Amino acid sequence: MKFMKTKLLFILLLANFSIYAQSSDIPDYIPSDGLLAYYPFNGNANDISGNGSHGIAVDVEQTQDRFGQRRSAYYFNGTSSNIEADVKNYPLKGGSRTITGWFQADIPYVSEELDFCLLNYGNVSDPNYWFKISFYRKGYLDIQFDSKTFQSQDDYFNNEWTFFAMVFNDETNTFSLYINNQLKLSGSADLYTNGFGNLFRIGKNKSNNYFEGSIDDIGIWNRVLTSQEITAIYNAPKPILYTLIPDLNFENKLIELGFDEGIPDGKILKENIQYEPFLNVSSSNISDLTGIEDFKDLRYLDCTNNNLTTINLTKNDSLRDLDCSNNKISLLNLEKNLKLQYLLISDNKITDLNLTKNDSIESISAHRNLLTTLNLSKSKKLHSLYISFNKLSTLDISENTLLEILDVSSNNLTSLNLKNGNNLLLGNSVNFTENPNLSCIQVDDAEYSNTNWATFKDATATYNTNCTVEYITLKDSHFEQKLIDLGIDTDGLNGKISSSDISAVTSLDLSNSNITDLSGIENFTSLTNLDCSNNQITNLNLSYNLLLERLIAFSNQITSLDLSKNSKLTIVYVVSNPLIFLNLQNGNNTNMIILNVTGKNVASYATSFLGLNQLACIKVDNAAFSNTNWSKIKETSTTYSTSCSLGIEDSVFDKVTLYPNPTKDEVTIANISLEKATVYNTLGQLVKSFNLNSGDSNNTISLSDLPKGVYYVYLINKDDATVKKVIIE
Structure with a gap:
């Protein structure tokens, strides 16, 4: 009963649906009682006993067996070929066993070894745990049990298929070796193979003595x-x-073609189809091509004009030409068809097509499908592509330098890259029309394409050598106009600028341009020198301008400036601004060029904070260094500290609170001892100042005489400072 269940399960799982005459996965002549593993080598090294002791094959080649059936045995090259299997329940302590199989060997001409191992089980480093069958250089057969060796001095290098059966009887401690069903060797022996696991080797031993020849049908009991x-x-x-x-209908077609005969019975002799290279079953009303996988040598398949919804070609690894047009196929897996050259799949419902492993593909015709993407980067040999009436949004053929024909009309393309360095090869065999969302087609030479391909695109599309344009938004028209005047912005006043226009800009003079908003400056990542002086700028974000060395931003309305990310800065000239916060803690303070102090200021500007009367604290790398070296470039009311506020919204005073907020009158500042509080409007203008009792952790200030709006209360205590936003209703 167990054996029958195993048979039924195997039949359900067997991928190629091949069956023996008696509908059994294991031939009837193979005893099932005590069978541990059976390897028929029919295209793989799998164990078909049902025990799952599958082998791992290395560098073996499929070859014909003793009956002349191709792909039904394995050839071992004598230098690296081998199969290893972890045989479950193998006897380890001298248990009885039988091993059978077939081999074919000739005089070795690749290997120069003296020993050629047919199969092995054991540990070569310990002769007490060792069993092998091998051949001596003269063609003699050796069978070794632990340290004892028996030899048959017949010549087995005769290029003939030879049967062997090794039987070990644990009860009598004797073995028998049968060659071609004749007893060849026998004697007393120990077969104590404990201590090295269950690894069974075919075609080599642990000393890497490799077999040269063919092996088939290995069985173990x-x-x-x-x-x-x-x-x-x-x-x-x-x-x-x-x-x-x-x-x-498939079988009827095979009968018509002469592959089958008689009345259809749901099966066909495997030997009638497995070596056939050509098959045309077009227009045959076929819905299921199950069985196609056993056409092992199939090179050309035409199954057009049928009712197929799926097709399994994973076993047809010799396939070169496939035409399955005019079906209902939605999914097509071609990852195993590495030799495929010509693919015709038009008029199906295919949504996905993975060709990344099909580097031999030369021609694709896939009109009228549902493809949304197609990666052709590995298809270097592609010379023709017909893919109209799909749903492609992008297509890149920049790697397909041999392309001669391209039809991508009637898709949803928004991006098309044809820049492969060989557009001349396409001639006039192109069609990009009926892609209404395609505005730019990337080509080798825009002038050539406009001259020769003018009618092969929609009127809304243009040819360009670079279509990968990224735009940066510019909120201030005065900023953009200045960039236009400088010749940097090349597409007119439209609220944006292309990243390609600004990527190489290193120096920028925006002075005296009536600019209020420099949004977009953060994308000038190559910028080393910025002059934005004499404008109306209120906010300046330079956190992405990491190469910036020189900042001239005097005479603006900047209230807060964070330069902590600008580690290459040497000059900061920001006088005549209502600054209440400045973070210069960037790790480069010692290299700053200081006004009239270091002797370095050979330039027209140098770093100075003089005139910044509202700036109470400057955050620096080292307060002691700044106090020693920069004392003369700041106001006496300004201090250097390593712990000033990081920004208007941030606070280093973890527990401080202001309430009520919003307020109509007074504001209480709680949980902090303060010496002073100053109030600024959104223009950075000082509107109120309060001297407070530093011995009291709660202070109240009156804002009743201020108009409604947003204000900033600057809280100062010795070298520490922070800013809080207050709303007056």
């Missing part, structure tokens, strides 16, 4: 097979294998 069972294995006839063909 945990008991002694009878002579009758061994004879049955040896005399097994050529297996009759069938492939299931569940679609009646």
